[in-house]
Amino acid sequence: MKSPAHRTRDIERQAGYLKPEHCAPPPPRNSSDTMWFIRDSCGIVCGIITWLLVFYAEFVVLFVMLLPAKNVAYSLFNGLIFGSLGFLALASHARAMCTDPGAVPKGNATKEFIESLQLKPGQVVYKCPKCCSIKPDRAHHCSVCKRCIKKMDHHCPWVNNCVGENNQKYFVLFTMYIALISLHALVLVALHFVFCFEEDWTKCSNFSPPATVILLILLCFEGLLFLIFTAVMFGTQVHSICTDETVSETSGYRNTGNVVTVDDESGFFMKMLLQQRHNVKG
């Protein structure tokens, strides 16, 4: 959970950030910018670890448990389910990672853009001092993505992306598939121990008994850890979708930033409020 200091660190108190030269329109996007990918070394390492953990589970289930099993129908049935869940988990992970979570155009807080909004006198819009964008309601700035994200839930290093308005469905599917694959792996390990306990282990696995036990214990540990983690995450996400409230909003966080208003008497001008606007929920 974010600390209060972390939650409000996108509040910029320096008036200089509202100078027009800071809000020059961004350069036009070229073709190499069209794919969304966050260049964060920690997130990239976590994303690679996620894929390696799924490949490890696929390897142990296939080569240690299912291929040596005598019952072909049992191996085929479970192999198909486990392989499909693994594929769906990785596909939803890739989509969650490479989908724009709902980034607000960078540097759109220009005078021309604000004028084009045709704000009524006294109407307030929020401007992010970090990426110089006009923040729509419920958008928050992510310091990793360096962008304001619409309906930002949280930044997830495991998918190396923010979870926001546009990619939340992929993130929810990813947590669901990982929870299911973890549960399936635990059931298969339990069945393997039950069926092979009485038999000679050399007939039950292509690996030596110590190697088999170590591989299965590691799979159990991985399955248990990720089952708990992703099941809790899945439940939290479904709850936030049902209540239409993001995790950051549940923590009492509301739209913040420098405020741009339209003056009642002298028409359009930017007004800088130099105090922190941290509206508490409710």
Ligand SMILES: [Zn+2]
């Ligand atoms: Zn921002």
Ligand SMILES: [Zn+2]
């Ligand atoms: Zn982010």
